Amino acid sequence: MVEVCPNNLPMKQILNHLLNWQKDAYQKLIILLTIAVSSIIFATPAVATGLYNIPNLQTGDRTWIVDEAEVISRATEGNISSALEDLANTTGNEVRIITIRRLDYEETPNNFTEALLKKWFPTPEAQGNQTILMLETLTNNAAIVTGDKIKSIMSDDIANSVVSETLMAPLRDGNKYNQALIDASVRIVAVLSGQPDPGPPEIVDNNQLEPNFTKAEDVDQGNAIAWVVGLLIAATIIPMATYYIYQVNQPSSDG
Numbered sequence: 001m002v003e004v005c006p007n008n009l010p011m012k013q014i015l016n017h018l019l020n021w022q023k024d025a026y027q028k029l030i031i032l033l034t035i036a037v038s039s040i041i042f043a044t045p046a047v048a049t050g051l052y053n054i055p056n057l058q059t060g061d062r063t064w065i066v067d068e069a070e071v072i073s074r075a076t077e078g079n080i081s082s083a084l085e086d087l088a089n090t091t092g093n094e095v096r097i098i099t100i101r102r103l104d105y106e107e108t109p110n111n112f113t114e115a116l117l118k119k120w121f122p123t124p125e126a127q128g129n130q131t132i133l134m135l136e137t138l139t140n141n142a143a144i145v146t147g148d149k150i151k152s153i154m155s156d157d158i159a160n161s162v163v164s165e166t167l168m169a170p171l172r173d174g175n176k177y178n179q180a181l182i183d184a185s186v187r188i189v190a191v192l193s194g195q196p197d198p199g200p201p202e203i204v205d206n207n208q209l210e211p212n213f214t215k216a217e218d219v220d221q222g223n224a225i226a227w228v229v230g231l232l233i234a235a236t237i238i239p240m241a242t243y244y245i246y247q248v249n250q251p252s253s254d255g
Contacts, residue, residue, distance in 0.1 A: 049100040051112065057120045062088075069099035069137040071177040080185045093150060093192040095131040096120070097181060102138040109134060109143035117145050124148070131192070133163070133184060140171045154191045162187055165200030 049068055057063065064084040065077050072080075080097065088094045103112055113134040121127040128149040135142045142163045146154060167184040170176035183201065191197050 048102045048104045050104045050107070051115050051119060054098070054116060054119070064094075064096055066096070066098040069101045069135070071099055071137055072181060073178055076178040076182060080181060083185060083189050087189050087192060091193060093129050093131070093153070095133065095185070095188055095192070097133045097135075097185065099135045099137060099177070099181075101136070103136055103141075109136060109141045110145070113143040113145045117147075121147075131159075131188065133167075133181075133188070135167070135177075135181070137175075137177070140168070140175070142167055150192070153194070154188070158191060158197055161200050165203075169201045169203060 054066070054068075062085065064081045065072065067077065084095050084097075098116070103109065113132050116134070117127055117130060117132050120132075121130050124147075127147040130147045131144065131150050131154075133142070133144045144159045144163050146156075146159055162184050166187050167180050170180040170183060187198055187200075
């Protein structure tokens with residue numbers, strides 16, 4: 001006798017439909033999971049920026065900020081540019097700020113910025129009153145280079161402090177790019193205007209106050225991988241369980 005379900009369909013027919021549905025769903029799930037895993041593991045990194053990607057400055061160009069990394073707000077760019085414009089008009093000292101996402105392989109921030117100074121200002125005379133501050137946002141590495149005339153006003157020690165302390169403090173406190181560049185430009189403008197060096201910001205040690213937990217980006221990726229693994233396991237177990245139920249409900253040969 002064939003076992004009949006409440007809906008009057010034979011159990012064998014129901015299980016066959018279920019197995020066919022599971023097979024199609026399983027194949028689609030595998031395709032989706034493959035795409036998901038590939039997107040997580042093989043995510044394309046930020047495109048590197050080489051010296052050849054940076055446009056030349058024309059003679060008399062009053063561009064003060066080149067935001068290739070697109071991390072500076074319009075308000076911040078306007079405020080910094082205005083301050084650097086005033087500095088150039090009153091003292092003749094010029095400062096350029098450039099942000100990029102990622103350097104070329106084996107390129108260093110110092111080498112890149114020194115080469116950029118020579119590209120934008122080919123002669124020692126043109127370089128004399130120039131300062132370039134460069135920030136790479138992938139690693140938050142930075143560099144500053146200055147011409148000979150600037151070195152007599154802003155020593156290498158102060159320039160290095162601008163990069164390692166003034167610029168880096170807001171970056172360590174949550175990648176605050178706008179604040180970092182504002183603070184750095186304010187200090188540079190003060191020194192190059194002949195004012196006393198305001199010095200680096202006071203660093204407060206918050207290590208004991210910081211909770212010991214995984215960063216948000218690590219949690220997100222970990223959850224994604226956990227979901228992928230869980231779905232793969234489910235995609236394997238569900239068809240096997242369905243097939244087992246099907247075999248159990250097969251009519252006995254003795255019946």
